[in-house]
Amino acid sequence: MNPKHSFLIESFVGLGALLLIVSALGLYILNEPVRIVQAQDEVLAVQLDEAMTLYAENCAVCHGSNGEGIGATPPLNNPALLTMPYEDLYKTIARGRYQTAMPAWSIEDGGALSDYQIDELVLLILHGDWGETGDRVVNLGLAPLIPFTTEADPALLEEIGKLPDGATLQTAITLFAANCVSCHGADGVGTGIAPALNDPTVREKTPDEITRIITYGNTGTLMAGWGNILAPEDISALVTLIQRWEEVPSGTIPAPDVPIAVTEESLALGSQLYAANCSRCHGPEGQGTPRAPSLNVKSFLTETSDQAIQQIVTLGVPGTAMPTWGDRMTEAEIQAIVGFIRQWEPTAPEVAVLTRPGGGGPPWSRTDTSTTAPGLMPSTSSSTGTNTTDATTNPLTGINGSGQTVLQAILDWRLLVLLGVILSIAFTLIYSGLDALRRMPRNTG
Ligand code: HEC
Ligand code: HEC
Ligand code: HEC
Structure with a gap:
C-alpha cells in the first residue's frame, strides 16, 4: 500500500480516537x-x-x-x-x-x-x-398484636379471686391485659421485643426495683414510665402480680386471636422451613403421616388460632415426638411457618386422609414408641405417595433475594468487560495515531 495513504489512514484513525475520548469525557461531564x-x-x-x-x-x-x-x-x-x-x-x-x-x-x-x-x-x-x-x-416478626389489648379469661379470673389477696391479683391481671400484654406477651411469657414477666428471674428483683421500673421506665428501651398513666396502687398491684405469677394459671391472659400477618417473603420462608423441618413427620402438604397428625385439615385449622399454633410449635408437645422449636428458630421464623400452615385453611379437607391403614388410636402414637429417631425413617413423600412439587418449588420465591444479587454480579461483570474492551480499543487507536505522527517527518521527507 502507498505509505502516504497508510499514513493518512492512521492519522485519521488517531484523530477519530481522540475525538471519541473527548466526546466521551464531555458526555461524562454533561452527565x-x-x-x-x-x-x-x-x-x-x-x-x-x-x-x-x-x-x-x-x-x-x-x-x-x-x-x-x-x-x-x-x-x-x-x-x-x-x-x-x-x-x-x-x-x-x-x-x-x-x-x-x-x-x-x-x-x-x-x-x-x-x-x-x-x-x-x-x-x-x-x-x-x-x-x-x-x-x-x-x-422481622415484629408485627404488633392488634388490638393492643386483650381480656382476661373470666372463669380463670374468678378462680384467682379466691386466692389470698385475690382482688389485687385480679386488678393487676386486668391492668396487664389492657396495658402490658402487647409487649410482654400473653400470660407474661414475653415477646420478640420485651422480656417475660412470669419468669422467676424477674422475681429476684426487689419490689422496690420493680416499682421503680414500672413507674419511671428504663430509658433507652421501649419500657416507658407508667407513673403518669397508672395510679400508685395500680403499679403496686402489678408488682404483686409479677411476684406471684406462678399462682396464675396459664391461659388467664390469653393472646388476642389475631391472624399472624404474612408477606410474600414470609410465606416463602415458611414454606422452606416447613419442608426442611416439619414435612418428614407431618407430610409435605400437611396431610399427616403415621408419625404425626394432619395439620392440613378443616377441624384443626378452624379450631386453632394462629397464636395457639405458634405456641404449640414454640413449646412442642411434651411427652410426644413433637419437638420444641423455640430454641432452634426465631419468633419470626415460627410465625412464618404458622402463616404458611394457615394458607391451607381455604382448601383443607374436612377429614384427614392418612394413607396408612388405621387400627385403633392415632397412628402417630403407635409409631412414636417404635421409633425415636425420626430422621432415620424412610422419606415421607414416598410413603404417602403424594405430589411434593408444591412444597419443594415454593421456596423458589424465597431465593428471589439472592437471585437479584446474582443478577447484579452479572451486570457488574459485564460492565467490567465492556470497560476493558473500550479501554483496549482506545489505547490501540491512540497508539496507532501517535505512531503515525512519529513517522510523519520520514514519510513526507
Ligand atoms: C412498648 C412495649 C412495652 C410495654 C407496653 C410495657 N413494657 Fe415493660 N418492658 C419493655 C421492655 C423492652 C423491657 C426491657 C427493658 C430493658 O431492657 O431494660 C421491659 C421491662 C420491664 C420490666 C423489668 C423486667 C426485667 O426483667 O428487668 C418490668 C417489671 C416491666 N417491663 C413491667 C411492665 C408493665 C407492668 C407494663 C404495663 C403497665 C409494661 N412493662 C409495659 C417493654 C414494654
Ligand atoms: C411506647 C409507645 C411509643 C413508641 C415505642 C414510639 N412512640 Fe411515637 N408517639 C407515641 C405517642 C403516645 C405519641 C403521641 C404523643 C402526644 O400525645 O403528643 C407519639 C407521637 C409521635 C410523633 C408525633 C406525631 C404527631 O402527630 O405529632 C412522632 C413523629 C413519633 N411519635 C415518632 C416515633 C418514632 C420514629 C418512634 C420510634 C423510634 C416512636 N415514635 C416510638 C408513642 C410511642
Ligand atoms: C419428629 C416428628 C415431628 C416433627 C419433625 C414435627 N412434628 Fe409436629 N407433631 C408431631 C407429633 C407426634 C404431634 C402430635 C402430638 C400429640 O400427640 O399431641 C405433633 C403435633 C403438632 C401440632 C399440633 C397438631 C394438633 O392437631 O394438635 C402442630 C401445630 C405441629 N405439630 C406443628 C409442627 C411444625 C410446624 C413442625 C416443624 C417446625 C413440626 N410440627 C415438626 C411430630 C412432629
Missing part, C-alpha cells in the same frame, strides 16, 4: 449532575432501608406496622406530618413528648438512637413507603 442526583437517590434508598428496620424494632409496636397508629397512639403515615417542619419532627423523636407514652430516643436524652438514625427516621416519615415498611415489620 455529572444526573449522576449526582442518582447517587443521592441511592444514598436515600440506603437510609430509608435502614430506617425501615429501625422503625420495625422501635416504633411499630406503638405506631403500627404500616404507621397507621394503634389505639390512642397517632399514625405516622398521616399526611399532616409531611407539612411539619423537619426540626419539629426531629425534636419529637429525639426528645419524646413529655408526659405521654412517646419516649425520648436520642442518646443525649437517654435513648438508644444516634443523631444519624433519628435523621433516617425523619426521612422515613417524609419520603418512606409505608407498605414496604409494613412488609419489613412482618418479615
